[in-house]
Ligand SMILES: NC(=O)C1=CN([C@@H]2O[C@H](COP(=O)(O)OP(=O)(O)OC[C@H]3O[C@@H](n4cnc5c(N)ncnc54)[C@H](OP(=O)(O)O)[C@@H]3O)[C@@H](O)[C@H]2O)C=CC1
């Protein structure tokens with residue numbers, strides 16, 4: 200196979216999503232090889248370690264073992280980017296971290312011709328300026344053909360086709376008037392299991408621990424419970440819809456972090472102390488039950504008024520949002536074309552495999568663009 204058919208893949212972050220991605224990459228690699236495209240994994244990195252052997256291809260099934268047993272102390276991330284920029288083939292960087300610093304370097308990475316696929320929301324929901332710089336440095340933005348491509352489907356709704364659908368609605372001339380729904384797999388799981396329709400349910404703090412064990416939460420679950428994760432997703436969707444949202448803290452976001460726990464120093468300490476506040480959540484459940492309702496954590500973007508909001512709302516038991524199961528997200532696009540029957544996307548909104556599917560799908564998009 201000629202060198203021009205070879206694409207290098209560098210994977211940063213090998214937690215829940217990163218591990219699942221490596222499994223899917225192995226499958227995709229075999230498929231692409233039959234189409235005469237060779238995807239070579241050349242670098243794996245986690246927070247403290249990196250494995251890279253001067254662009255020698257790594258056996259994907261052994262990559263994690265290599266990283267942990269033979270990896271070196273991770274050099275500064277900028278150094279890794281400079282090394283990747285000297286690759287003899289096109290490089291796709293897969294950022295499976297939630298690292299802010301890595302996210303902030305996307306414009307530099309893209310301008311060096313390296314493509315990025317990522318579920319990391321930080322870059323796309325930080326300042327509007329960073330958002331603009333990213334797309335000004337991307338070949339699928341205004342950066343020109345020497346720049347890398349960037350795709351981030353899994354930053355909203357995990358593997359659900361939320362971002363691609365919104366883009367297609369807009370690019371085909373539809374007018375989006377409102378986007379609303381449940382945007383967090385963690386929040387969905389918590390409320391569906393702590394406050395199910397029909398009564399019952401577990402203790403709130405115990406469900407938070409379960410959501411973390413199931414790989415639904417952010418690395419620090421406080422980033423889910425304070426509403427910021429949902430606020431980041433709405434910031435991304437609002438920007439795609441053409442709203443100039445400055446940051447995920449520039450609109451009302453309801454936090455579920457008890458006041459007394461706002462200043463605890465770590466996610467672990469937070470989880471340890473959370474059971475002391477289960478009674479507050481029980482009260483919320485009881486007050487909704489008295490009205491024959493359940494509470495769910497939702498978000499909405501109203502395009503004409505540019506109003507974005509994130510927080511708790513009560514729903515009748517018969518409402519589709521009340522009837523969600525597990526980590527399901529439900530996202531409704533109200534548009535001129537779809538009229539009074541919104542376009543609705545529903546399904547698992549968190550978890551390693553489903554999130555990695557969005558990342559792998561994005562990788563495939565870049566591979567097709569590069570060829
Ligand atoms: N889990 C989910 O359902 C979803 C997750 N996402 C997003 O996917 C991303 C990954 O999530 P998830 O896999 O659950 O998180 P994990 O905490 O399981 O994994 C994070 C990985 O990133 C690595 N990492 C952290 N900082 C750095 C750094 N500076 N340099 C290199 N590696 C680093 C960690 O290293 P180490 O192994 O050393 O700790 C770990 O391997 C996040 O941005 C998240 O928001 C998006 C949609 C759904």
Ligand SMILES: N[C@@H](CC=O)C(=O)O
Pocket residue numbers: 354356357382383384385386415416417423428548549550
């Ligand atoms: N923590 C997030 C993961 C996906 O974005 C969630 O629970 O939705």
